[in-house]
Amino acid sequence: xxxxxxxKDVFFDVHCHVFNYRDVPDRFLGIRIxxxxxxxxSIEGILHRIIRVSDKDRFSNYGYFVxxxxxxxxxxxxxxxxxxxxxxxxxxxxxxxxxxxxxxxxILDDFRQQIEKMKDLRDRFPAQVLPFIAxxxxxxxxxxxxxxxxxxxxxxxxxxVKIYPSLGxxxxxxxxxxxxxxxxxxxxxxxxxxxxxxxxxxxxxxVNIRGFHLMPDGSFSEQVTTRSFKKKADYAQFFNRxxxxxxxxxxxxxxxxxxxxFGGVDEWKKLSRGNSDNWVxxxxxxxxxxxxxxxxxxYTFYSRRYSKILKKMLTENSLIGSRVLYGSDYYxxxxxxxxxxxxxxxxxxxxxxxxKKIAKENPLAFLFA
Ligand SMILES: [Zn+2]
Numbered sequence: 538x539x540x541x542x543x544x545k546d547v548f549f550d551v552h553c554h555v556f557n558y559r560d561v562p563d564r565f566l567g568i569r570i571x572x573x574x575x576x577x578x579s580i581e582g583i584l585h586r587i588i589r590v591s592d593k594d595r596f597s598n599y600g601y602f603v604x605x606x607x608x609x610x611x612x613x614x615x616x617x618x619x620x621x622x623x624x625x626x627x628x629x630x631x632x633x634x635x636x637x638x639x640x641x642x643x644i645l646d647d648f649r650q651q652i653e654k655m656k657d658l659r660d661r662f663p664a665q666v667l668p669f670i671a672x673x674x675x676x677x678x679x680x681x682x683x684x685x686x687x688x689x690x691x692x693x694x695x696x697x698v699k700i701y702p703s704l705g706x707x708x709x710x711x712x713x714x715x716x717x718x719x720x721x722x723x724x725x726x727x728x729x730x731x732x733x734x735x736x737x738x739x740x741x742x743x744v745n746i747r748g749f750h751l752m753p754d755g756s757f758s759e760q761v762t763t764r765s766f767k768k769k770a771d772y773a774q775f776f777n778r779x780x781x782x783x784x785x786x787x788x789x790x791x792x793x794x795x796x797x798x799f800g801g802v803d804e805w806k807k808l809s810r811g812n813s814d815n816w817v818x819x820x821x822x823x824x825x826x827x828x829x830x831x832x833x834x835x836y837t838f839y840s841r842r843y844s845k846i847l848k849k850m851l852t853e854n855s856l857i858g859s860r861v862l863y864g865s866d867y868y869x870x871x872x873x874x875x876x877x878x879x880x881x882x883x884x885x886x887x888x889x890x891x892x893k894k895i896a897k898e899n900p901l902a903f904l905f906a
Contacts, residue, residue, distance in 0.1 A: 538628075538663065538664055538667075540664070541626050541628065541664045541665075542901075542905070544625070544626050546624070546625040546626055546897075547625075547626045547627075547628060547897055547901075548622065548624035548625070548626060548627050548628070548896050548897060549627075549628050549629075549630070549862075549863065549896055549897065549900035549901075549904070550618075550622070550627065550628075550629045550630070550863065550864055550865050550867070550896075551630045551728070551795065551833050551835075551862045551863065551864040551900050551903070551904070552630060552632060552728065552795075552797055552833045552835035552862075552864025552865060552866050553618060553629050553630065553631055553632070553835075553864070553865055553866065553867040553868075554631060554632060554634070554866070554867065554868065554869060555611035555612075555614040555615050555618075555631045555658065556611060556614075556633070556634060556651070557605075557606060557607070557608045557609070557610065557611060557614060558570070558572050558573075558574065558577060558606050558607055558645070559572065559644075559645040559646045560611075560634075560644070560645075560646055560651050560654075561606075561634070561636055561644065562636050562637070562640045562641065562642035562643065562644045563642045563643045563644075564640060564641060564642035564739060565636055565640050565642070565736060566735070566736070569642070570606075572643065572645055574607045574609070577603055577606060577607035578607060580600075580603055581600045581603040581604050581607070582600075583600075584596045584597065584599050584600030584603065585597050585600040593874065593875070595872075598871060598872050598873065598874060599872060601871045601872075601875070602868065602869075602871050602872050605617075605868040605871065610654075611631070611654060611655070611658050612657075612658055612661060614868065615629070615631065615658060615662065615666070618867050618868075619665070621867075621876050621877050621880060622880075624896075627665060628664075628665055628666075628667060629665060629666060629667070630667045630668075630669055630696065630697065630728070630864075630904075631655065631658070631666060631667075631668055631669065632669045632671070632699040632728060633651060633652075633655060633668065633669060633670055633671040633699055634671050634699070634701060634736075635648050635651075635671035635672070635673040635676055635701075635704075636704065636736070637673075637676065638673050638675040638676045638704065638705070639673065639675065639704030639705040639706075639737070639738040639739065639740075640704065640736075640738065640739045641739045642739070648671075648676065648678070648682070649678070649682075652670065652682060652685075652686065652693070655668045655670075655695075656668075656686075656692075656693050656695075659693075659694065659695075667696035667697065667904065668686075668695045668696055668697075669695070669696060669697040669698060669699040669726075669728055670682065670683065670686050670695050670697075670698060670699065671698075671699045671700075671701065672698050672699070672700060672713060672716055673701075673704060673706060674706050674710040674711075674712040674713050674747075675704075675705060675706055679712060679716075680712065680715070680716075683698075683716055683719075687719075687723070687725065696725075696726070696904070697725060697726040697727065697728060697904075698716065698720060698725060698726070698727045698728070699727075699728050699729075699730075700713070700727060700728070700729040700730065701729070701730045701736070702729065702730065702776035702777050702781065703730070703734035703736065703737040703738065703769075703772040703773055703776045703777050704736070704737065704738055705737075705738035705740065705743050705746075705776070706746070706747075706748070706776070707746060707747065707748030707749065707750055707776060707781055708729060708748065708781045708782050708785050709748035709749040709781065709782075709784045709785050710747050710748040711747055711748065713748075713785075714785070714788065717785060717788075717789045717792055718789065720789075720792060720793070721789040721791050721792045721793075724793065724906070725793075726793040726794075726795065726903055726904055727792060727793060727794050727795070728794075728795040728797050728833070729782070729794065729795070729796055729797060730777060730797050730798065731777055731778075731779055731796035731797055731798055731799075731800060731801075731816065731820070731832070732773070732777065732797070732798035732799075732800060732801025732802075732804075732816075732836070732837070733769065733770070733773045733777070733801050733803060734769045734770070734772040734773035734776070734777060735769065737766075737769055737772035737773070737776075738766075738772065740766075741765060741766055741767075742763065742764070742765045742766070743763065743764055743766070744763045745761055745763065746761065746762050746763065746764060747761055748784075749781070749783075749784035750762060750775065750781070751778065751780050751781065757783070757784055778816065778819075779796055779800070779816050779819040779820050779823060780819060782794065782796065782823065783823075786823070786826070786827050786830070790827055790828070791828065791829055792827075792829060793829040793831070793903055793906070794827070794829065794830055794831065795831040795832065795833055795862060795903060796820050796823070796830070796831070796832045797832070797833050797835055797864065797866075798832075798833065798834070798835055798836050798837050798866070799817060799820060799832045799833065799834050799837055799847075799861070800815065800816030800817045800819075800820055800832075800837075801816070801836070801837060802836075802837055802840055802843065804816040804817050805817060805837060805840070805843040805846065808846070809842065809843065809846060820832050821857060824856060824857060824860045825856065829903075829906075830860065831860045831861070831862050831899065831903045832860060832861055832862065833861070833862040833863070833864035834847060834861060834862070834863065834864065834895070835864030835865055835866035835870070836865075836866035836869060836870050836873075838863075838864075838865065838866075838870075838879065838883045839870055839873040839874060839879045839883075841882060841886060844882075844883055844886045844887070845886055847861070848886060848887055848888075848891060851887075851891055851894070851895070852891070858891075858894060859894075859898075859899060859902075860899065861894075861895050861899060862895055862896075862899050862900055862903060863892070863895040863896035863899075863900070865879075865880060
């Protein structure tokens with residue numbers, strides 16, 4: 538890795554996923570998805586045939602997604618991603634997901650097995666893969682997993698931590714606070730999902746939620762609470778909102794944190810319509826307050842419209858310009874279109890100068906400072 542970084546041209550995709558059907562509960566998207574590559578193949582075929590004349594419609598894109606999901610291994614998924622990029626010295630941050638606690642349903646490979654597979658992938662591509670381990674405080678093995686993958690005595694050599702609150706926990710859960718303390722001290726980067734909740738806990742009612750949550754008057758309460766959720770927006774509003782990170786950053790102001798997706802398309806829509814009460818502005822506010830607060834534009838980057846707004850922001854505001862990171866959210870984002878087309882479309886809107894900033898300089902600071 539060190540040798541690669543010495544090269545002049547490095548290009549980071551700080552947000553991607555390489556899990557396959559073996560790593561997710563069969564109900565992780567709310568409907569039961571068969572965990573069998575042959576059945577997945579025939580579903581893919583059906584999706585492609587719904588609108589026969591087109592291979593760019595919604596259903597074809599879902600088929601394209603299923604094609605990734607049914608892959609034999611994460612190695613195969615990573616290799617496809619390497620092929621999509623023409624940039625020299627690509628470095629990727631595959632983010633793990635621990636859905637074993639938050640989502641009911643059958644899973645073929647438990648989280649421990651997934652960690653071993655991620656280690657194998659890193660060993661296969663040591664100069665290109667910086668793995669992020671998922672931390673779920675509802676998983677009794679969380680702390681043990683954390684210590685193992687970051688231990689100097691072990692050979693896991695993981696690189697960062699991934700948080701996904703809508704799986705049913707607050708960012709400031711006391712067990713996570715212990716993790717951040719070490720992350721801040723050892724300069725381990727943390728990436729947290731900060732957008733809608735397509736993936737969320739399968740529980741309608743979640744009991745004993747620990748950590749700080751936002752009250753209607755804008756203050757925080759540390760009272761253990763029980764909540765009911767009806768729709769996915771309810772999970773997002775309670776768990777994923779950027780303000781939930783304030784109590785964390787107050788305690789660990791030098792924590793390297795990436796609030797992923799920059800709020801997500803729904804919040805960019807509010808921004809573009811002149812509604813200033815949106816997560817994009819909240820995240821920008823946090824950038825002003827905390828030195829190591831970053832935001833990747835992954836997934837959201839499929840939108841040409843919002844990419845143009847981002848470009849204007851990056852050009853006009855040097856602080857935002859130094860905190861935005863390039864990430865794709867491969868292969869979740871293929872539900873919006875073909876990966877190569879999305880990636881090329883975004884790069885040409887941004888232009889070489891800004892791409893160098895968000896895909897090289899800013900990631901270097903987030904990952905290695
Ligand atoms: Zn993602």
